[in-house]
Amino acid sequence: MFSLYKKEMQSYFFSPFAYVLIALFMLIFSFAFVTSIASIDSNVLKFSFPGIFYDNFFFFIFIIPILTMRSFADERRGNTEVLLLTSPLSVGKIVMAKFLAVLTVFAIMMLATLFFPIYICCIGKIMWSSLICAYLGFFLWGMVCIAIGMLLSSLTGNAIISAILGEIIMEGTLLVDQIGGSALVNAYPYLNSAISWISMQRRFVYFSQGMFRLEDLIFFLSATAVVICWNIIAIEKRRWSHS
Amino acid sequence: MVEIKNLSKYYGRNLAVKGISFDIQDHEILGFLGPNGAGKSTTMNMIAGYLPSSNGTVTINGFDITEQASEAKKCIGYLPEIPPVYPDMRVEEYLLFVAGLKGVPRAERKKQVQSSMQRLHIEDMHRRLIRNLSKGYKQRVGFAQALLGDPKILILDEPTVGLDPTQVMEVRNLILELKQDHSIIFSSHILAEVSAVCERVVIINKGEIIAIDTIDNLERNLTADTVLHLTAEGDKDKISRLLKDIQGVSSVSDIKELGENRCSYQIELKNESVRNEIISVLLNNQCSIVEMHLAQLNLEQVFLKLIQEKKKSSLEQLIDETKQDNPYHQED
Numbered sequence: 276m277f278s279l280y281k282k283e284m285q286s287y288f289f290s291p292f293a294y295v296l297i298a299l300f301m302l303i304f305s306f307a308f309v310t311s312i313a314s315i316d317s318n319v320l321k322f323s324f325p326g327i328f329y330d331n332f333f334f335f336i337f338i339i340p341i342l343t344m345r346s347f348a349d350e351r352r353g354n355t356e357v358l359l360l361t362s363p364l365s366v367g368k369i370v371m372a373k374f375l376a377v378l379t380v381f382a383i384m385m386l387a388t389l390f391f392p393i394y395i396c397c398i399g400k401i402m403w404s405s406l407i408c409a410y411l412g413f414f415l416w417g418m419v420c421i422a423i424g425m426l427l428s429s430l431t432g433n434a435i436i437s438a439i440l441g442e443i444i445m446e447g448t449l450l451v452d453q454i455g456g457s458a459l460v461n462a463y464p465y466l467n468s469a470i471s472w473i474s475m476q477r478r479f480v481y482f483s484q485g486m487f488r489l490e491d492l493i494f495f496l497s498a499t500a501v502v503i504c505w506n507i508i509a510i511e512k513r514r515w516s517h518s
Numbered sequence: 519m520v521e522i523k524n525l526s527k528y529y530g531r532n533l534a535v536k537g538i539s540f541d542i543q544d545h546e547i548l549g550f551l552g553p554n555g556a557g558k559s560t561t562m563n564m565i566a567g568y569l570p571s572s573n574g575t576v577t578i579n580g581f582d583i584t585e586q587a588s589e590a591k592k593c594i595g596y597l598p599e600i601p602p603v604y605p606d607m608r609v610e611e612y613l614l615f616v617a618g619l620k621g622v623p624r625a626e627r628k629k630q631v632q633s634s635m636q637r638l639h640i641e642d643m644h645r646r647l648i649r650n651l652s653k654g655y656k657q658r659v660g661f662a663q664a665l666l667g668d669p670k671i672l673i674l675d676e677p678t679v680g681l682d683p684t685q686v687m688e689v690r691n692l693i694l695e696l697k698q699d700h701s702i703i704f705s706s707h708i709l710a711e712v713s714a715v716c717e718r719v720v721i722i723n724k725g726e727i728i729a730i731d732t733i734d735n736l737e738r739n740l741t742a743d744t745v746l747h748l749t750a751e752g753d754k755d756k757i758s759r760l761l762k763d764i765q766g767v768s769s770v771s772d773i774k775e776l777g778e779n780r781c782s783y784q785i786e787l788k789n790e791s792v793r794n795e796i797i798s799v800l801l802n803n804q805c806s807i808v809e810m811h812l813a814q815l816n817l818e819q820v821f822l823k824l825i826q827e828k829k830k831s832s833l834e835q836l837i838d839e840t841k842q843d844n845p846y847h848q849e850d
Contacts, residue, residue, distance in 0.1 A: 278618025286606060358602035358663070361566045362619045363588045515570050516530075 276368045279359070283346075283376030293380050296338055300384045303334045308391050324392055325409035325483030332449055332476065335413075336420060340441025342380060343424030346373050347510075348434040366510050370425070370503060377421050385414060405485035412482025415495035416475050420445055422502035429506050452476040519544055520565065520671055520701065525574035527560050527725075534560050536725040537574065542671070542701050547693065549716030549733075550705035551821060557725040558705045559599055562675045565703065566596040578671060592621065595669035595700075597677055601660025605649035609640060609659055612648060613666065620667035634662040637692060653680035661689070665696075672702045678711060690715055709821055721824055728824050745813040746785040746793065752805030754781050760799055761785055766792035780808060 287293035307327040328335070350356040359369050392406055423444060427437040454460055455470040455477070471477050478491040520542040527535040535557045542548045552558045563569040565576050567583045567590060576583040581590035604612055610631060617627040635641045638658040643651065648659060657680050664672055674693070678686045693702060693715050706712050712719055713733050721729040721736075729736060750757055754773060761770045761783065772784035785796070793810075800807055 278615055281618070282604075282607075282615045285611075286604075290606065353602075353604065354598065354600045355602045355604055357563075357566075357568050357596070357598045358616065359619070361568050361591060361594065361596045362616075363591045363621055364619065365588065514568070 276364060276372045279364065279369060279372035280376050283373055284379065287376070287380050293383075296342055296380075297384050297387055300335070300338055301387055303331060303338075304388045304391065307331045307334075323483070324406050325412075328409055328413050329476075329479065329483060333446065336445045336449070337442060338384075339381070339417060339420040340424045340427070340438045340445060343377055343421055344428055344434040344438040344441065346377060346425050347429035348432050348437055351432040352434075360514065366507050370506050370510070374422065374425060374503060377425065378418060381417050381421060382414065385410060385417075402485065405483065408482040408485050408487055409479075411487070412479045412491070415482075415492065416479060419475065419495055419498045419502065420448075422499045422506070426502050426506045426509065429509055448475055519579060520703070521575075521577040522561075522565065523575050523577075525561065525564060525576065526572050527557075527564060527569065528572040534725050535564070535571075538722065538725075538727045539574075540720050540727065540730050542703055544670075544701055545697055545699070546718065547697050547702045547704055547716045549712035549719035550703055550722065551707065551709065551712055551719050552705075552722040553707065553825065556722045558722060559675055560725075561722070562596075562673055562703065562705060563598070566594055566598075566673050567591050568596075568598075592667065593670045594673060595664035595667065595671070596673045597660050597664040597675060599675045599679075601656050602663070603648045603656055603659055605647070607648055608644070609646055609648060609651070610635070610644040612659065613662055616663045617666045622667050630666055630668070631662075634665040637665065638662045639688065654682060654685055657681060658685070658689075661692075670700060672696065672700050674702065674704045676706055677704065678706070678708070686711070721821060723825050746787060746796075747782065747809070747811050747813050748785055748796070748807070749776065749780065749782045749809040750800060750805050750807050751780050752800075752803070753779075756803070757781070757800065757805055758783070760803055760805075761796065764792060764795055764799055766795070784813070 304327065307330065311323075311327055347356075350359065360366070364372075389410075392401055395401055424437070424441045427440050427444070428434065431437045431440065451470060452474045455467060455474050460467050460470060475495075478494060481488050481491055522541065523539050524537045525535060525539070526533065526537050538561065540548075550558055550562070560569065564571045565578075565583070567576075567587055570584055576590075578590040579593045581593070583590045604615075607615065613631040613634065614627055617630055618624075622630055632641075635644060638661055640655065640658050640662060643655060643659075648656060651659065657677070661674070661677055664674070677693070678689050681689060690711065693704065696702060704712070704716060716733065718730070718732050719736065720727055748761075754775070758770050758773060761767055766788045768786045768788055770783055770785050772782075774782045776782055787793075790812075797807060797810070
């Protein structure tokens with residue numbers, strides 16, 4: 276399994292792919308950082324890092340489908356899927372190795388943005404609890420999105436289509452929160468509570484306030500697990516009904 | 519050893535492989551022959567564990583390919599029709615990755631990769647990106663990959679496609695060399711290749727096995743073994759008449775003039791025992807025999823004959839079925 280993980284990491288870092296995406300992520304974060312500082316009220320010199328994440332989810336999440344689009348689609352296109360599926364590795368291990376590789380690239384992206392809080396720390400004060408929770412929350416959210424992106428890559432078998440579908444679905448997860456806040460949904464308390472239960476953005480709000488709730492952690496972990504299992508089943512299903 | 523029992527594969531409603539059974543003994547090279555779309559690659563994919571079968575079992579060294587997939591797959595080296603190579607990797611890097619994937623211990627990986635590169639003569643290419651290699655080299659990299667992990671069973675799906683004639687010879691020799699410590703299933707539609715390398719062949723058509731035997735047996739059994747080729751000197755009409763008069767000769771055909779006073783004849787016999795009589799009759803009539811041999815079909819003819827026979831029998835079956843289905847059908 277480690278061999279596959281290593282090969283995946285090499286495929287990201289021995290090409291410009293990962294570097295370009297990390298640079299793009301940093302660019303979005305820097306813009307958000309600069310605009311946050313520029314919009315500070317003149318008398319209270321305060322701004323929030325969680326706020327940067329919260330305001331720019333739309334752009335951050337845009338990057339994840341691009342990161343995951345090749346994971347299975349390229350294997351299918353290049354006929355290298357045969358090599359993996361006839362190796363002694365189980366489908367579960369193949370999916371996990373690929374998932375962990377993408378997750379590592381995502382973690383490296385996030386680590387790169389730590390430059391800004393560390394810089395602020397040198398010249399000002401920082402609320403570490405809120406910052407750590409925001410990073411953790413964003414990482415967990417990203418984990419679910421990576422699992423979804425990989426599932427799409429495996430289902431469609433085409434990198435471009437999986438990226439486009441991924442963008443639509445991931446922006447859709449952001450819309451859930453908007454729908455939850457609408458007057459129509461608010462009129463039905465049960466529907467409202469159901470929507471707020473699945474809304475990842477609302478769960479992120481707790482993290483951004485420095486609150487680490489076990490419930491949210493379990494939600495993100497179980498959502499990831501469900502999507503990964505779905506991916507394993509999808510690959511097995513395709514093998515059985517191969518044509 | 520590989521045992522295949524009653525293996526079937528449905529693609530939707532279409533039955534691509536129809537309950538085939540055969541086995542591969544240790545240190546044996548089994549040829550897998552069939553026209554395009556016969557089900558060769560599907561069967562090989564099922565044996566290698568890439569596609570699950572709809573019915574039946576594949577047992578590899580005692581391990582079932584679906585029940586004990588990991589153990590069974592460790593015994594297999596598979597070269598699919600299109601070599602499974604990553605274009606962005608370098609040859610050595612790719613082979614080291616595959617060795618890791620197959621669970622070769624870290625300390626042995628380098629050694630195994632070196633030896634498989636040597637066997638396929640690709641050491642000079644070890645730093646090259648696979649995308650820049652020619653088709654033949656890609657094929658050899660794919661072959662080298664199949665040898666990693668020292669699998670006891672090699673499944674090679676058309677391993678010589680895209681190679682030049684010298685490389686084809688090299689690969690054939692390599693396969694013969696590998697026979698010493700591997701069992702090999704080797705598919706091809708180039709019959710000369712199969713007869714050069716394999717001892718036993720499985721001929722498959724439309725998902726069904728139409729023959730399993732050694733090449734010699736197939737050639738012998740399917741030969742109209744009562745056909746005799748004769749080249750003799752003498753008057754064509756006289757010889758032809760003499761031959762026809764012999765009891766036990768059913769026909770004399772395909773008479774070709776080969777030169778001055780020399781002709782070749784194809785003689786169909788009711789039984790082989792009349793050969794001596796033919797010789798004595800000809801000699802008594804002052805005709806000299808230049809050459810006489812029993813006709814034997816080569817593998818190519820055997821293959822075509824088997825497939826044609828199959829077509830004929832399925833056509834007859836279809837006609838019978840139509841007759842049964844149509845009660846108003848009247849025989850002419």
